[in-house]
Amino acid sequence: xxxxxxxxxxxxxxxxPEPIHLDxxxxxxxxxxxxxxxxxxxxxxxxxxxxxDFNEYVYVAxxxxxxxxxxxxxxxxxxxxxxMKVDVPARAQHLRIFWSELSRIHSHLLWLGLMADAFGFExxxxxxxxxxxxxxxIIEETSGGxxxxxxxxxxxxxxxxxxxxxxxxxxxxxxxxxxxxEVSSVFMNDSTVKKRxxxxxxxxxxxxxxxxxxxxxxxxxxxxxxxxxxxxxxxGEYNFEPVIExxxxxxxxxxxxxxxxxxxxxxxxxxxxxxxxxxxxxPVKGFPNGEFFARTEQPRGEVIYYAKANGSKFLQRxxxxxxTFANIPALVRMLQNSSLADVPVLIxxxxxxxxxxxx
Amino acid sequence: xxxxxxxxxxxxxxxxxPATILYPFVEKPVYPATRGSVEFNLQNCIFxxxxxxxxxxxxxxxxxxxxKISIDRLDCITCGACVDACPKKCIEMTSKRNAPxxxxxxxxxxxxxxx
Amino acid sequence: MIENQELKxxxxxxxxxxxxxxxxxxxxxxxxxxxxxxxxxxxxxxFDKDGKFQSLRVVLPSDVPNQVPSVSHIxxxxxLYENEIHDLYGVDFEGLVLDFKGNLYRxxxxxxxxxxxxxxxxxx
Numbered sequence: 001x002x003x004x005x006x007x008x009x010x011x012x013x014x015x016x017p018e019p020i021h022l023d024x025x026x027x028x029x030x031x032x033x034x035x036x037x038x039x040x041x042x043x044x045x046x047x048x049x050x051x052x053d054f055n056e057y058v059y060v061a062x063x064x065x066x067x068x069x070x071x072x073x074x075x076x077x078x079x080x081x082x083x084m085k086v087d088v089p090a091r092a093q094h095l096r097i098f099w100s101e102l103s104r105i106h107s108h109l110l111w112l113g114l115m116a117d118a119f120g121f122e123x124x125x126x127x128x129x130x131x132x133x134x135x136x137x138i139i140e141e142t143s144g145g146x147x148x149x150x151x152x153x154x155x156x157x158x159x160x161x162x163x164x165x166x167x168x169x170x171x172x173x174x175x176x177x178x179x180x181x182e183v184s185s186v187f188m189n190d191s192t193v194k195k196r197x198x199x200x201x202x203x204x205x206x207x208x209x210x211x212x213x214x215x216x217x218x219x220x221x222x223x224x225x226x227x228x229x230x231x232x233x234x235x236g237e238y239n240f241e242p243v244i245e246x247x248x249x250x251x252x253x254x255x256x257x258x259x260x261x262x263x264x265x266x267x268x269x270x271x272x273x274x275x276x277x278x279x280x281x282x283p284v285k286g287f288p289n290g291e292f293f294a295r296t297e298q299p300r301g302e303v304i305y306y307a308k309a310n311g312s313k314f315l316q317r318x319x320x321x322x323x324t325f326a327n328i329p330a331l332v333r334m335l336q337n338s339s340l341a342d343v344p345v346l347i348x349x350x351x352x353x354x355x356x357x358x359x
Numbered sequence: 360x361x362x363x364x365x366x367x368x369x370x371x372x373x374x375x376x377p378a379t380i381l382y383p384f385v386e387k388p389v390y391p392a393t394r395g396s397v398e399f400n401l402q403n404c405i406f407x408x409x410x411x412x413x414x415x416x417x418x419x420x421x422x423x424x425x426x427k428i429s430i431d432r433l434d435c436i437t438c439g440a441c442v443d444a445c446p447k448k449c450i451e452m453t454s455k456r457n458a459p460x461x462x463x464x465x466x467x468x469x470x471x472x473x474x
Numbered sequence: 475m476i477e478n479q480e481l482k483x484x485x486x487x488x489x490x491x492x493x494x495x496x497x498x499x500x501x502x503x504x505x506x507x508x509x510x511x512x513x514x515x516x517x518x519x520x521f522d523k524d525g526k527f528q529s530l531r532v533v534l535p536s537d538v539p540n541q542v543p544s545v546s547h548i549x550x551x552x553x554l555y556e557n558e559i560h561d562l563y564g565v566d567f568e569g570l571v572l573d574f575k576g577n578l579y580r581x582x583x584x585x586x587x588x589x590x591x592x593x594x595x596x597x598x
Binding site: 130142145159182185190191 | 362365368369372378390393394415437438439440443452
């Protein structure tokens with residue numbers, strides 16, 4: 001029984017994108033246990049619901065996270081619209097899908113860059129982010145902001161995308177697709193990448209189910225579960241299947257995200273074909289009264305917004321359960337019996353977005 | 360066994376133009392829809408204070424007696440709620456970005472109506 | 475209407491049995507949340523199976539210390555949600571598999587979402 005040391009993997013670390021604290025119990029370079037501790041950027045956003053009325057809260061909900069910001073705003077709007085029984089027009093629903101898939105592409109490209117940085121492949125990191133810049137330019141051209149879109153509201157969307165602009169965007173995306181194929185082929189085939197990722201952090205299928213994992217963590221272990229299939233916001237009219245890989249190690253989770261990138265480009269092409277003329281918003285009158293659980297699929301997994309209202313202009317309770325919060329038990333299980341040099345790769349493989357986790 | 364798969368891309372990047380622009384000597388290109396800053400045109404303003412009520416960060420202050428409107432540039436989040444709320448369409452969202460504040464804690468811009 | 479969601483209000487004593495039935499039926503645990511409405515606490519347990527969503531609800535009074543049986547021996551992922559509710563609302567769970575004893579969230583004020591209300595007394 002050798003001596004055990006405790007190393008704090010602190011809130012500040014060069015490889016972490018956001019602050020999370022882990023106490024690692026080590027026995028000679030092997031991690032025996034990991035104890036998480038969160039709360040460094042708790043901003044009290046759930047309590048702000050009592051001060052800002054339900055229309056103004058969209059601006060706060062979008063700013064919970066910077067990477068997945070549009071889908072937070074969209075899920076909040078869906079929760080309030082279901083309580084008030086508002087029918088969103090079809091053009092607004094398809095435009096919301098268009099922006100959601102662009103948001104998913106930019107988030108996965110960001111994650112690919114951070115993963116390459118975690119095992120030291122700096123030039124691949126820079127190349128992924130270079131392609132991401134071009135997608136951020138598309139987002140700025142259609143909605144006004146690079147990261148915070150500001151284009152969703154209760155009852156529809158705020159900005160329209162004309163068909164001529166849509167055709168120009170599709171042409172640009174076809175050109176960028178060649179660059180994306182080049183970058184993703186390095187991730188899939190290079191032998192140095194495979195040596196760092198294959199066989200590291202294995203979660204078996206039964207464990208992934210019991211640990212409550214969501215998103216690519218769940219789909220990389222062979223369970224077919226994608227919240228987009230329940231058909232919210234006209235996703236039922238689209239043709240796609242959840243992306244599954246069987247092995248359950250970090251390489252399969254990376255493959256799930258690369259294949260989802262290509263699937264999102266295909267979904268954007270399907271959106272352009274389904275857009276028809278019509279209004280983009282409906283007027284909303286009155287105050288909400290009731291409760292609802294709204295679920296959508298963020299790039300990191302399944303997010304749930306629980307809203308409860310009692311007839312006044314402030315909501316009574318709003319609770320957000322983000323996908324990174326649900327993946328933390330899977331992270332704790334993965335870190336047991338791993339070696340110390342693999343800890344940054346394992347933390348990044350669940351795609352931590354800590355500012356979502358502690359609102 | 361694929362080794363050195365990035366080599367061709369790296370050599371191509373070495374001998375071509377950099378992807379970054381030399382800010383501050385070159386301005387970043389903006390689009391017509393970019394949310395840069397909010398501008399007031401007080402010719403038709405009736406001082407109803409709807410913009411002040413709808414602003415989520417309380418950045419706009421309306422003084423009806425002196426016929427002045429002030430906006431704090433550091434509080435404004437360029438969401439566009441005031442643009443949608445104004446009944447006389449006096450507020451416009453322009454693509455010009457705000458200048459930096461250089462250490463001041465607040466940066467108020469004052470607009471006066473010349474009657 | 476996006477989807478039909480079921481909500482069942484149950485008693486504390488029936489909680490473990492209902493959760494075990496859902497576990498043997500291969501449902502995935504989605505979340506546990508708590509809401510303070512006037513002077514009651516509502517605990518909601520949510521489960522999902524192939525896209526069908528259902529929730530169980532337990533209603534507790536908010537001003538007395540509460541004891542709720544933990545479900546973390548059935549679903550392991552519940553330990554994180556129950557620790558969070560214990561830190562923010564002050565509800566005690568018996569039989570937690572991995573207990574942080576109040577150290578998961580580092581807040582300055584204990585149980586910040588369930589503070590006792592202070593009322594001004596009428597001067598006689």
